[in-house]
Amino acid sequence: MFSTGDGFELGGTIGQPDEGTMSGGEFALTGGFWVAGTGVAGGDCDADGTPDASDNCPGAANPTQCDTDVDGVGNHCDPDLNNDNVVGIPDFNTFRACFGSMQGQPNYDPDCDLNCDGAVGIPDFNTLRSFFGRAPGSTCPGP
Numbered sequence: 018m019f020s021t022g023d024g025f026e027l028g029g030t031i032g033q034p035d036e037g038t039m040s041g042g043e044f045a046l047t048g049g050f051w052v053a054g055t056g057v058a059g060g061d062c063d064a065d066g067t068p069d070a071s072d073n074c075p076g077a078a079n080p081t082q083c084d085t086d087v088d089g090v091g092n093h094c095d096p097d098l099n100n101d102n103v104v105g106i107p108d109f110n111t112f113r114a115c116f117g118s119m120q121g122q123p124n125y126d127p128d129c130d131l132n133c134d135g136a137v138g139i140p141d142f143n144t145l146r147s148f149f150g151r152a153p154g155s156t157c158p159g160p
Contacts, residue, residue, distance in 0.1 A: 062157035069157060076155030083133035090154050092131050096145035097153040104148040112137070112145055 028058035060069045065078040073084050078108040084091050088100060107130050115129035115137045126135075130139040 026081070060157075074155050075157050081133050085130070085133075086126040092128070093132050093144065094148070094155040095143075095153040096126055096131055096148045098126075102152050104145065104151060104153060108145065109149075112142070116142065 028092075061067065061072070062069055062074055063072065063078045065072070065080045066081070069075045072091075073079070073082050073089060074094040077091075077093045078092045079156045081091035083093075084095070086095070086100065088095065096108055098108040099106055101107070109139070111126070112129050115124055118125040118129075118137050120127075120130075120135040125137065129137045129141060133145040134140075144157055
């Protein structure tokens with residue numbers, strides 16, 4: 018044993034490569050390397066407090082997990098406003114009609130509010146732009 022703390026113990030053999038994954042507290046041992054962890058069981062690659070296995074947008078931090086069109090893909094990575102599985106001109110046109118609106122205004126559409134802050138603005142446009150020509154959704158970056 019070479020390290021303890023906060024209800025976990027980590028051990029191993031010095032001088033031999035470590036394999037697999039071991040985690041506890043604020044750090045995880047993955048493939049022989051110590052990395053800062055989130056303390057979320059099962060991993061949380063976007064550090065939003067939701068385990069990757071149940072995160073509706075695992076590659077982008079979205080602590081509210083808002084999914085206004087209830088398609089299983091969180092707004093933070095779902096600018097596919099017509100749900101045809103590609104972000105394109107029809108989605109841009111829908112977004113353009115919402116742009117500049119706030120919650121409670123007639124042209125506000127919660128599906129256009131990609132960061133779920135109650136207003137459709139530049140941050141939401143930047144998300145739509147980053148997905149243009151691609152399918153919605155995200156995954157954790159690979160090793």
